[in-house]
Amino acid sequence: MTRKIIYSISVLVFLLVAISSYFLFSSSSEENEVVLQGGLSKETVLRKENSVFDGGGFLEFSESSEEPAVDQDKTSDGEEKSPKPKSYLDSLSPEERAKLYEKMYERFKPLVEKFPNNTLIPRKLTDAETRKRKEDEDHYYRIQGEILDRRDVPKEEMTFYLNTKLKRSDDMLEILQYGMDNYKKMVSENAQSQNPEYEKMIKERLESIEKSKEEVLNAKKGMDN
Numbered sequence: 001m002t003r004k005i006i007y008s009i010s011v012l013v014f015l016l017v018a019i020s021s022y023f024l025f026s027s028s029s030e031e032n033e034v035v036l037q038g039g040l041s042k043e044t045v046l047r048k049e050n051s052v053f054d055g056g057g058f059l060e061f062s063e064s065s066e067e068p069a070v071d072q073d074k075t076s077d078g079e080e081k082s083p084k085p086k087s088y089l090d091s092l093s094p095e096e097r098a099k100l101y102e103k104m105y106e107r108f109k110p111l112v113e114k115f116p117n118n119t120l121i122p123r124k125l126t127d128a129e130t131r132k133r134k135e136d137e138d139h140y141y142r143i144q145g146e147i148l149d150r151r152d153v154p155k156e157e158m159t160f161y162l163n164t165k166l167k168r169s170d171d172m173l174e175i176l177q178y179g180m181d182n183y184k185k186m187v188s189e190n191a192q193s194q195n196p197e198y199e200k201m202i203k204e205r206l207e208s209i210e211k212s213k214e215e216v217l218n219a220k221k222g223m224d225n
Helices: 003-022 042-046 054-063 094-107 109-114 127-148 155-189 196-224
Strands: none
Touching: 042 127, 042 196, 094 109, 127 155, 155 196
């Protein structure tokens, strides 16, 4: 198998898992009508844009067909579920898990090189970078909680939240658009590779993220006025 084929497969697998992790939360139409600070909808505030490594879901998907990619340890409202049998990832020793992560980092090197500033693509971080990312994420989710609780978030805090949200949306759009471009290229080279459901899914995701991004941009404009 050529490097090009391996690269294409890794990209498509990454996209499929990224899509599923990005849209794990599905809010009701009634909740979507709730308007929060800055004119943001509840759906936009609750939208997840984490790296596919977060929670180990990607590793489960990549290495074991017996376990689902979605983390099922918690319910949608964050409550712990009853214990379940050990998953593939949980069954690994620290050494085996470290080797698996290294394997995944190598797999995503082409994407990291192509999109060096995309924070959603798994990459190896230094200890300092890991701590900084953890601090920023904690800060982001703390503000998110305050917005959902309808507390008055100071302008500086809201600016940090909106800028982070916008960057995550841009990163996800970049990944999905790249997936769409690759899909169209494959179809042009081989009509039998056409997958209408996949194409429809990607288009819907792109439209949904663009809509949420517009909300964030409007919120930023409102703060500047």
